[in-house]
Amino acid sequence: MAEGLRKYIKNSFATGLKKPQIEASLLQSGWTKEQIDDAFERIEFSQKEFIEKHRRRILPSKKVFTIFFLIIIFFSLIYKSFFYVDIKNDCFVKILPSLAMELSNFNIKRSIKILKYGSPSDYQDFCRLVDTIDANVDCGGWEGGCYRGGKTIAVSTAQGTVSWTVAIIVHETCHAKGFGETECYAAGDRILGTIVEI
Amino acid sequence: MKFDILQKLKEILTKIKSKLRSYFVSFAAIVIFFAIFSFGVNFFSYFDPLTFCYIGIENDFLGGNQKTVKKAIVQLKRADIQSYKTLCTYVDTIVEEHCRASDPRVSGKEIGTYEPGCYIRGSKIINLIPTKEDDQFVINQRSITIRKYANFSKNFWENRQDHTPGINLRF
Numbered sequence: 001m002a003e004g005l006r007k008y009i010k011n012s013f014a015t016g017l018k019k020p021q022i023e024a025s026l027l028q029s030g031w032t033k034e035q036i037d038d039a040f041e042r043i044e045f046s047q048k049e050f051i052e053k054h055r056r057r058i059l060p061s062k063k064v065f066t067i068f069f070l071i072i073i074f075f076s077l078i079y080k081s082f083f084y085v086d087i088k089n090d091c092f093v094k095i096l097p098s099l100a101m102e103l104s105n106f107n108i109k110r111s112i113k114i115l116k117y118g119s120p121s122d123y124q125d126f127c128r129l130v131d132t133i134d135a136n137v138d139c140g141g142w143e144g145g146c147y148r149g150g151k152t153i154a155v156s157t158a159q160g161t162v163s164w165t166v167a168i169i170v171h172e173t174c175h176a177k178g179f180g181e182t183e184c185y186a187a188g189d190r191i192l193g194t195i196v197e198i
Numbered sequence: 199m200k201f202d203i204l205q206k207l208k209e210i211l212t213k214i215k216s217k218l219r220s221y222f223v224s225f226a227a228i229v230i231f232f233a234i235f236s237f238g239v240n241f242f243s244y245f246d247p248l249t250f251c252y253i254g255i256e257n258d259f260l261g262g263n264q265k266t267v268k269k270a271i272v273q274l275k276r277a278d279i280q281s282y283k284t285l286c287t288y289v290d291t292i293v294e295e296h297c298r299a300s301d302p303r304v305s306g307k308e309i310g311t312y313e314p315g316c317y318i319r320g321s322k323i324i325n326l327i328p329t330k331e332d333d334q335f336v337i338n339q340r341s342i343t344i345r346k347y348a349n350f351s352k353n354f355w356e357n358r359q360d361h362t363p364g365i366n367l368r369f
Contacts, residue, residue: 110321117358118320161295161325163318189304195319196299197350198310 005031005039081105084112091127098135098156105135108155111165118195122170122187129176133169144168147175167192244271244292251286255294262294262328263336270340281345288351290322292344297325315343317350324348 005026012022019040026036079085082105084093093112095105116123131151138154139146145155145168153172157165167188174184232247239245244253244267253271257264275282299310310316315326324347329336 114318114320114323116320118318161293161298162321162323163298163325167298167301185301185304189301192299192301193309196297196310197317197319197347198297198299198313 002035002039002042005035006043009039009043084109086116086127089116089124089127091123093127093130094132096132096134096136098137107157107160107162107165108133108135108169111157111162111169114162114195115166115169115191118166119170119191122173122191125177126169126173129173130169145172147172151176163192163196166195240268244268246275246286249282249286251282253285253289254291256291258294258328261330263330263332264294266329266332266336266340267292267294267326267344269332269337270344273337273341274345277341278345281348284352285344285348288322288355289324289344289348291324293323293325294328295325296327314339315347317347317354319354322351322355324351 008026009022012025023036023040027033082095082097084091084095086092095108098105112123112126115126129151130153132153134148134152134154135156136154137156141156143157143160143164145153145157147153153169153176155165155168155172157168170191171184171188174187179187236245236247239252243255245251255264255267257267271282271285274285297310297313297316298308299316300308302308313327315324317324324344326340326343
């Protein structure tokens, strides 16, 4: 009986009738108000259930979105903190995390960018000869650096000035070119004179 | 008929009223959020919401004074709006730090250490010599220094071959 009523309502909707019209015709046919309301409620409920079921199948759940979002943030942070990339100039440098002072390596990345615009020739040398910067306090001590051989340098200037960090980078790149301390101190001094405008 | 029209008008007015109320609540929420945001940002830097001018201030906690940097910027804004615009466009960070224009191990002398300030080429950074004093003389001095080095930054970025004034040097 109730099944027949629901079927009638569904068919009426399919033919384009509105809810008040269907309601009126059912009341005229002898159905009570409670029976009609109950039938409408059941139809609405089953429709909602149907939509919800299919929505879940089509759209990924909130959980998937959250995980995806967290993965994006995680990799962005990794990239921002530990890599310097300049595709145009073919420059790819890994910056190892400084466990002692500054995990973000903000100072070193900012200094590399200053070198790029402030002294393009030194920047070209740096990109060509260095592919790894160790930001931990090492053989250069606090506020210093050292050349480790190959394409690796150590720069421990997390709390230092950017101009000094640029000077250390240029000094260690100079060692990577094969020059000794005297020439490389002079290179550091030259870059300070170039980028610090008084 | 007349009653129906009045009834409909009443309904429309009620709807508009409720919508206006929700708009007002949203607007108030945005204003409050922006006020809190501005206050928070101004705690560590200079932010002028009217001109959207943001300048980070890295101050020397022991030997410096962030307040005089902010006061110097405000003074510059009042005295010379053109220089203020230059500052907002070409400077993104003011650092309270001694300038180091040489390596004393090479040249045997410190260049720039006791200068009132300097501009770091290739960046939008200005250094100011740290001082704890907060009298009007210091504010005036800082205002002049900031204006001078903002113009240095402007000259640098405008005279580059691949001129990109909006370049982002923040990370």
